[in-house]
Structures are given as C-alpha cells and as structure tokens.
Amino acid sequence: MKATIFYQLVLVFLIGNSIYSQTATIKGVILDQENQPIPGVNVTFNSSGTLTDFSGFYLLEVPSNQNLTINFSHLSFKNFSLEINFEPNEDFEFNPIMELDIEGIDEVIISSRQNKQVQGIVNLTPETIRKTPGAQAGVENLLKSLPGVSGNNELSTQYAVRGGNYDENLVYVNEIEVYRPFLIRSGQQEGLSFVNSDLTSNVDFSAGGFQAKYGDKLSSVLDITYRRPVSFDATVDLSLLGGSVAAGGISKNGRLTAIGGVRYRNNSLLVNAKETETNFKPVFADAQTYLTYKINNKLEIGFLGNISLNEYSYKPLTRQTNFGTLADPKALLIFYEGQEEDRYETYFGAFKATYAANDNLTLKFIASAYHTKEQEHFDILAQYRIGEVNSDIGSSDLGEVEFSRAIGSQLTHARNDLDALIFNIEHKGDYSVNDNQFQYGLKYTREDIRDRVQEYEIIDSAGFSIRPPGIEYINTQPYEPYDAPLVPYNDIDAFNDIQINRISGFLQWSKRTGMGDHELWLNAGVRAHNWTVSGQGIETTTQTVFSPRGQVAIKPDWEADMLFRVSGGFYHQPPFYRELRDSTGTVVPNVKAQQSIHIVLGNDYSFKMWERAFILNSELYYKSLSDVNPYTLENVRIRYRAANNAKAYAYGLDLRLTGEFVPGTESWLSFGYLKTEENIDNRGYIFRPSDQRMKFGILFQDYVPKIPDMKVYLNLVYNTGVPGGSPSYADPYDYQSRLPDYKRADVGFSYVLVSEDKLRASGWLKPFRELTFGFEIFNIFDVQNSITNTFVRDVDTKVQYAIPNYLTPRVFNIRTTMRF
Template structure:
C-alpha cells in the first residue's frame, strides 16, 4: 500500500518548508532588483464625485524616431502602473467609458524614478464618444488577461437581471453563471462544476463568508447597492486563491461617497432595506481625495408579516416561513494619492420553519480591516487584511430525537504584493495566516449515537503568480504552498493558465492546477434535501485505508480534500457586440471526505474486528466531474441578451461502488434578456427562463413491517406490532426528479425628481406560469412540498 497523505514523512515536509522559505527570499531579492527603471503610476478619479474610475485606459507613447507604446487599465481602486520605461519624452492619454479623454505629456529625465500622477475625468455630453471608449477598453482586456472560467460582474450588470420579490440580489447573477447548478428556490446553496457548497470560497473584501445565502434561495447576505465588483471563478483559478477545491466568488464593496450625504430606501412584500453613506471628514483642498467616509446598510425580511395576506395560496395560507436580517457598516480613511484603510463589521441571521420537515436558524458576524498602500519610493502595490468572524447553525428535523449544531470561529491575516512589469506583465505574491476552531454535534441516523467533533486549526500559505504577455501569448504560471499546521501537512499547489490570441476575434485558453482544503461539510452529499450547512475541519475518524476503482489500496492519514482541474476553451467575437465563449472542463477529486451514514458500531476496542467503514464517523471518497459550458452574450445600447447552456456529469466512488450525488444535473439552460424603453431609457424590462433536467434521488421500491427489537433479544417478533412501516429503498440516487423550469419577469420605471433624487418602481413576477417544481416528498405519506409558486410583487425605492 502507498500513502495518501504526507504524515510520517518529516524529511519531505522539512524539504518543502525550505523550498517555501527560499522562494519568498528570492521574491524579495528579485523585487529589489526590479526597482531600477522608470515607473509612471497613479489614480484616475471622477472629477465631480472624486470616486475612483475602474477600467480606465492609460496609454503612454514615446516621442522618438521609433516610438513605442505602452498601455494599462486602472483597477477597481482607479490605480494604474506603467513600468520599466526608458528615459525620454512621452505623450499620455487617459480615457474611460462615460468620460472625456485627457491628453498630456511627461518627461522622464532620470535613469530610474517613480512618477505619481492623478487624473480627474469629466463626463462628456456626446454619447457616441462614450460608446467608442467602452468597446476599446473591453477589447483590450480580452487580449491581456487569460479570464478562463471567470465571469466579471458589477452593480450595473447585477441590476440588469430580473429581480426576485422586486429586489435585486447577487444570487440572480450567480445562478445564471455557466457551470453553476442550484437545487431550487429553497435551501439557498449552489453547486459549481461538480463541487459541493462547502468547496466554494466566498470572499467579501478579503474576508471569508461562511454562509452567503439565505434559506429562501432568492437572497444572499450581500447588498447589491454596495457591490463594486463580483468575480466568479468556476474552476482553474490562480494561486492567489486557496483553501477550497471547487470555485471562488470574490466580492468587493465600494467605499462611501466622499462628495455628499446620500442613500437609498426600498420596500417590497419580501423585505425592507436602507443604505446610508457620505463623508465624515474632508480635505480643505478641493482637488484632494484625502478624508474619511462611511457607508451602512440594513435589510430585514418582511415575509413573516406580509406573506399570509400577499400570498394566501402558499402553504395552505400559512405563508412563507422565512425570516432574515443583514447589517453591514464600513468607515474608510483615504490619503490624497490613493492609499487607504477601511474598518468594517457585519451581522447576518436567518431563521426558517419548514412545516412537517425541519426548523433551522443560523447567525454570522464579524469585522476587520483592509488597506491599500502605495509606497512613495517603491514600485510595489500592497494590499492587506485582518479580520475575524464566527458562524453558528442549529437544525432540528421534526422526526429526529436530537438536533444538529455546528459553529466555526476564527481570524485571517493576509498581505498581497503586486509588481508591474513591461507591457502589462506583472508579478503577484503574498502570504496568509489563518486560525479557526470548529464544533460540530450530530447523531447517527441508524444507531442515534452522538457524534461530536471539536478541532483547532492553523493554516499558513504563500503564493506566487507571474503573468507574462509576449507576442500573442498570455502565460500565467503560479504556485501556492498551503501548510496545515494541525495535520503537519505542507501541500504544494501548482497552477498554470495561458491564452493565445489567434486573431483579433478568436482566442484560445487553458488552465489547470491542484487544489486542497481543510473544511468538510457537516452534511452528507447523499442527503435528499440539504438544509444543514455546518463546518468541520478535516476529520480524523476515517478508515485507515481507501480502495480506488482500479483496485489500488492506499493508506489514509487525514481527511484533507484534494482536486485537480483541467480546463480548455475559446472565445470568439462575431461582432463588437456579440461574443461566444465555450469551455470544457474535467475535475478529478482523488480525495474527498463525507459523513458516514452507514455507521453501525462505536469505534472502540471491543469492535476491533469490525471494518472501519462500519464504525468510523467519516468516509473517504474519490470522484470526477466533467462537462461543457457555452455562453452567448449580446450587448448594444438598449438591449442585453445572455444565453447559457451547461452539460455536466458528476460521479462519486465510496470505496466499493460509484454513485451519483444529488446535485448531478445533466443539462442546464439559462436565458436572460433586458431591454430599455423610452427616450431616457428609464423603463426597463427583464426576463429570465431557467430549465434544468431532473436531479437524482433514491427511489422507494417497497414497504415492510420492520422490527425495532424494543425488548432486546427477548423481543417476540410474532406478537410485536410496529406502528409505522419501514421503507425498502432502491439503488442510491438511481432515479430522477421531474425537470425543473421557471420563468421570471421584471419591469422597472425610473423617475428623476427636480432635486435630482430618483424614485424607482419595480413590478415583478416570479414563476410566471406557476410551475410546480418538487422540493420535498414524504416517503411514508407521499405528501409533496413544492418549490415556490407564482409570486407577484411590487416594490419602490428612493435614492438620494
């Protein structure tokens, strides 16, 4: 037998540690060596609001007999950098979507220097000029970044999609992302290209959000009004991200407005919410961005109060059983040249009572700081974060004797460094330190014995990315070293991505890598309905060996989960407005951990002769997922169209046989359309249709009168009379539920008042043709609980 982990191989661990330290020593030395050329860098701001402008295009052209040109795009903070420039005279131009172009010049008269610039762009009156700039910036990004298995969203993009309950939410955008499967309107979890919810990493300004979705699947804990960007990676993500093996959703909130006090209030049958923001202090210099700002948001579900009267036909008049509250606040201190530090905090809670099924509630809270530092004498761009958070969940099934509980608490500290090279090439590297503790309590479904796991864990990681742009190629190798201190495991995670710009309109791209994670779900992937979303660290109560499908037997040291990704595809622009993206993927999971629902014996010495699979709390599994995702997108002026088709197949191996997990959806289609009417484009119609083929379930093949042997070995089975029949189940997940499909429509009307404040009225209908999609079936009574029925709603919001 061969080992599945590294435990017991101390020389190998020490060798990897030495490699880790050597790597980062070389990074520091290389950075010092690079700082020998001229660098032109700075920020781009809105002249009126003083807010940073993302994706502005900065072009530098030398004045010489053989002129050279360099370009860069500003990031979400408005920052740009042009590095390794020779001495000489340069023309510089800055342009962005929705702003007039700025042209200037600059003289670099030293062998090495750092020139810090600031540009304040003014909005133009000519709309045609705006559209030309937008297309140019978009085209440039496609050729300089790999952007594989990635969807970029901003607040405007989120508001294009149909809203649920007259409220926009990031859930609607994530659910139409290629490769994403949702199991329905209730439960609030997503599955990405064969991965489970616990394998998705959700970040908000660098902080891990343990449960981002409310039990009603329409709403998340995030406030759309605050979202600056939302990047969704469905696989093949670079070495900056670690700790998860399936996907990453990196969400960034904007800072409060520095120009004036503002806000937004909205109300609908589903919720009420408020956003307030504005300056706390300002610089006396009107051209300076120095000062401090605040932003605060709160939203509260109203379904407990409104659903019985607004939707009397739901749940036999008892209404919708969902209740949630979300609070968030941030204060930001800014320097004149873009450096800043932010302090933030949040609190989220969720409660739901599914009639005759289960009661569930969870809370999440935390806070921290993040900063952006632009050293005046160094070409390095530095970001960092320090945060702490906690999450607790309680779950009680109505037919269960005892509840399930789970909690996780911890902190995270990280630093990210960027060094800009010539022609938009760049080096990224960073370090991360995290510590957390988990506490999990459940009961075995067969023996009703208590299972409890308390763990303390520390993780340390370092990563290195290098993006090289040369000719038609964009090549991005990377490496992440993830050290799990509690397990004495140092896991190397190589990553690679590349793009080839075959023509101006056709681009090929590939990516791949190794990924590991310490977290394990506190729910079984075999459960019919997954409502309980708890956390565990890598379990140790696992079988000592694992048998792969080919018969190979390996030793198992721990329950760390491991995956390999391989992705390839192409992009093609039919026109400036119409594009096609096709990607094929294969994910191999050599090691997964899952709760052992088949445990029959306690893991004690008296049962030494019993196989581990019948007495350990957790099982080791392997598996694979493969598929194809197709995205067709059209954007022009008033019209936005988005069409997604996904084909996927996922299989798990438990050491004895293959089985299909509950989220294996073979075909998934999402069609989205938005059109703006009126001279001022102040009326907007949005529609969305989703179709997903049936999810797997285990069929009931018969009933029999079971025997509980309530009197032990003396029980007389000929006279005992069990009150409820027992079920005889068929092959695990061998049947399929009916096809899921739903059509949603939203109509928005905007009014601008004399004081330039705005009122928006939203009318929406979810599940327009009232499709009865199955959510849960009671096997004994055959009682069916459906997903949400037709839900019309009207909402209004006031923005100032």
C-alpha cells in the same frame, strides 16, 4: 530596548513625512462608456507619470501649490486633460470615463475586457444584479443563469458549479474571504446572502481553472468589490419581501470614504404560498459597512464590518400533497404538532491596510474575525395518512380522500447548537517590473468550533415502530410477538470541541508578451496549505498539500476578434469542519484534502450583429478527482462520510452568448452540459448528487418601444433533474432515481419616473436621481418544482411512497427603488 527605539524612529519618520510633505495625490479608476476598466492609460504631468493597472486604477503623486495640467491618453480612446491646483497633502479622487476613438474600436473591445478574458472571468454589472427578478434577488440569483452554475431551490442563495457542491465555492469581498452559517438545512431558513448588492461596484466570477492567488477550493471563485463613493448618495429598495437602505459619502478632504447598508427580509410571502399551512415568523436582518481612510499618499486602511441576525420560527399546521397518476391518484395528508425555533447570529469584522511603496510595489495586510452562534431546535409530530383520491369529475367530492391506505406518525427532535470563531491574518504583495508581474501571499487561520448535535427520529406506521435501515431484523408482526428493543429510526448524539490551525500561501508570476504578431499572456503559480486538527478526545493530525496552477492565453492577429486560453492545475480542498464530521456527528481528524486535476479550454469570440457588439464564450472542462469525501444532500443540508473512499470525474461544455439583443441593454443566452460520476469503495461509478446533466438559462432585458420608460426583465432557467429522489439514509447504489426537471421563469416590470438621463429640475421629484415602481411575478408558469421527497411506508403492503416536497408556486411581488 532596541526594538523600542526602532519603533520610535519609524513613528517619527511617518509623522515627519505627513507634516512636511509638499505633495498631493491624484487617484481613481478610469472606465470606458460600458463601465469597464481601461488598463494601460497614460496619466502624466510634465515628465512624470504612471499607467493604469488591469483594474483601471491609477495613483500619481504630484507637487502641490502649482498649476498643473494632467494628461490622460490611450491609443484607442480620445485624449483629454485636467487643469488643477492641489493643496499640500491633498488626496484627490478623479474617475473619468474615456470616449472611444472610432478608428480603434476593434482594439478597444479587447483592451477594456482583456484581463478578465485572459483569466476566464465573467464580469457581472451591479445594475443588472439589482434589476434581475428572483425570489432571492442578488448576486447568487444572477449566477444561477450562467452556464455551469446550478441551483434548484429559489429559496436558497447556495449554488453548485460544474459538479461541485455548495461547500466548494470561494467568496471574497474586497479580497477578504467571507463565510456562511453551518447549520442551515433548508432554503427557507437562509435569509440573506452576505453580499449586499447595493454596496457593490464590481462582481467577478470564475467557474474553474482560476489562478493560484485565489484560495483552496475545488469549484469556483466569486470576487466582490465594494464601491468607494465620490459624493453623497443613498438608495432605498422596498418590496413585499422586505427592504434595504444604503448610503455612502466622502469627506471634504477626500481622505475618508464610507458606505453602509441595512437590510430586512421576510420570506412569509413565499413560504405561506406553499402547500404546507404554517405559522411562519422569520426575521432576517443585517447591517454592513465599508470604510477607507487615506493616512498619507502611500498608506490607506479599510474596515469591512457585518452583523447579521436570522431568527426562524416555524410552526407547521397541515399539508395535503396530491401525487400518483391520473388513473391512480393518491394524496398525502399530514396534521402537525410542535414547532421549530432557529437562530443564527454572525459577526464579522476585517481591517485591510494597503501601502503603495512605489509605482511597482504594493503591500497589503489583512486581519479578519468571524463569529457565529447558531441554534437549531425543533420537536415536530407529523400524523399522516395516505389515501385514494376521488377522481370522478362530476362528483362534488372531486379531489377529496375517500379511503386511507396507510396511517402513521413521525416524531423529529433536534437540539443542535454551534459556536465558531474564525480568525485570519494575511499579507499579500504585488510587484511589477517591465511586463512581468509577481504576486505572493501568506495567511494564518485559526478555527475554534464547539458543536453539539442531538437528533432523533421515530417513525410509527399503524402502531408499528419502523426500525432503522441496516439492522438485521425482520418485522413479522402481528404474526409473531415483537421481542426486540425499540430504537429510534435515526439517532445522533455528539459533542465536539475542535481547533484547526492553517498556514497557507501562494506565489505566482504573470507576463504579457508577444509571439510574432500575436499577443500572449502567461501565468504560473503554486499554492501550499498546511493544517492541524486538534481537540477534545481526538488525535492531533497535521497534513500539507501543494497546488501548482497555470494559464496561457493568446490573441491571434486575425481579422476575426478571437481569444484562446488554456488553464488548469492541481486544486486541493483541505477539509473544513463540516467535512470532518461524519453522519453520526463524530469528527474524523485524519480526513485528507480532496484533490482535483482540472483543465479548461476556452475561447472568446467578439463580433458584430445588428450593428451591435456581442461575445460568444465557450469553455470545455475536465476534472479528475481523487480522495473524494462522499456526501448526501437533502434540500441544502450536506452530510459527509468523513472518509476519502471515493474517486470521481466531471466533464462538460459551457456556452454563453451575451450582448445587446435590445439596444442599450445587456442580455444573454447560456447552455451547459455536465456529467459527473463517483466510484465509492471501488463498487463502480454512479451519479454524484450534483450531476446536473443539462442547463439552459436566459437573461433578457427589454423596454416597451412606445413607452421606453417601461422596462421588462426576464430570468428563465431550465435544469434537468439531479439525483436525490431517495432517502438520505439510503445506499446510493440502491437508489439512483432523479428529481424532476427544474423549470422556472421570473419576470419583472418597472416604470422609470426619474433616472440619470431624466432628472427633474423642480417639483417633488427633484431630490431623486432614480425612482422606479414595478411589480414582479415569480414562477410565472406556476411550475411545481420539487427539491426532495418525503418517504412514507405502508406496513400492510410493504410499499414505500415517494411524495415530492414542492417549492414555491406563482407569487406576485410589488417593488420600488429610490436613489438620491
């Protein structure tokens, strides 16, 4: 009864506050001319006011029905004023761009990028993301050009960071954690990334040493912010790989904003260009929306929704791969029967409420649900032969197989089905007092997963069944009779019904202060994570970990514009479902959290070159990992041992030079060096599957001098080969071979008919805010990159051949973009 009366009083208070309020609200984000947020801007009227936060956001409650003059001032920018009269309870959004005060330019560069530099965060502009060419265009495509980030498969959106694997990266959209499908085994099955580039307004990325406010992963954080439209806008992007449509708008009173997007992708252009002839019918489509509604001047609610449908129908026909040397050329010929039918359905919804209690305290409540239904079914018979190739240049049969050295077949079968429901409830708070900022969070997660794994593989070579590795049996046929039972080469059959309950939280403190004439930033925090694994036929297990972290950054009072920082701490990754499942499909509930002691030393040097601004980012890092859960990687499929029987380390150097190499454009050069090794069962250190030793990346934007509307975009990546040139079943201590180096260059050309600086006043082009036509060339040098090897045995000679599985060759694409 008392509780009911309490809720009634709260409801009356909220209604009364809404009815009788005689105030209004002005809010927005203040940017500089580089579209970077400006912290510390004074927004005042009469004797009241506020300051913009680190993201450039401000919120000010003002009287209604009065003529007001609102002043915007900053030491390093030109001041200006806004004269306005608000209606009662009006919610007005104003997003000005402040011009530089030339006398304060050195300080301005620091102020506009200060918070991200302090945290060691790389900011990527949505415009650069949308324009950069790639077989999988989007945020992840641009990430792979950064140092420390590797991805040797252009068909995949997955990436590895500083020696980690694909499962060690956090992804947030508007502070809401998002997830990926479980059963993906090859890049061509993936379809679309969750992040819709047409909806983004800000992209932040940290490759390590991130603060306690972020979650429990070992490698990186990708923090996406979806935009809030201030007027109606729409975008259409069409190409031979698919298309997307996005639109956004705001209500007349400014309280409701909405954006949404629909995407469709068809990878046939890329897959049909590969050496395997197929009947390939993919359907990758999704729809997303982000809504916000301001209930009153203090309370706002938002909704993020996504529905994704990926259908992958794959029927291989034939394949011919030439390999060997010029002196001894060979070829693998395969004739296929059967097909693969995969389906991935994901549904995601999240509500977020933000309550601005006062200028110093902000409270947030988030609830989200993620549901995925995945199917991976295939039966494929591959009948192969290995032959010697005619290398006589003058022969009419040049390149044809003249003599078969090995003949055999391989039957692969799978009936894998997964149904997962993940539910989250989270509360976060942000309190500022003087120069101190306190942030905290508490989160509950429920994971309910039902999984059936049924796979087998049978290999036959010239009539002799190849037995699984590790079985103590010697095949002496045809000299002795075969008297052992026939068994599949690989055989997995398991059913799991697992529930995981998690409670996690964090508390952190940040302060901006001084040390003499130098500026100093401090951050310290701790995370805690408790999880319980239970389910059908397994023993319930509960574990807890704590992760203290910290950052220190200093900007010396030097003539050179320098910023130094050191960050690190203990990072834990409590196991997700895939990390609990071993290679036989059995769930091991007592798998521990992997731990990394991580330290990062960074420097940002801002300087002028050719009268233009440049920044050189440098980071040295070291990771000491314990309780490591070893895994094998085949294409993009990770199989864990589900055992904490290894330790590892990783260290490296990342360099990135970014700036206007061409006036008015952003380009960069990046270099990364990495070494990572692991010691499994104290057998000695060997390369980890993610040991990407060296990496070079170039992102270059240019235009034709005499035709400035003709734009050119170049995305070039060179990665040294990673370990992985061995069978997935093999003992890694017996196979330490590497795949060939990965070399890829994508280029895009576009002609701008209409842009913001070139609007048409009349004619059929008048409705457009932007209209471009162009074409793209993927893999312009037609390099034969490979992601895995196919291993074929010759029973007669006992030789096992490693035949590379090549990725996409040179492909041409046509693309047009429209904005209204």
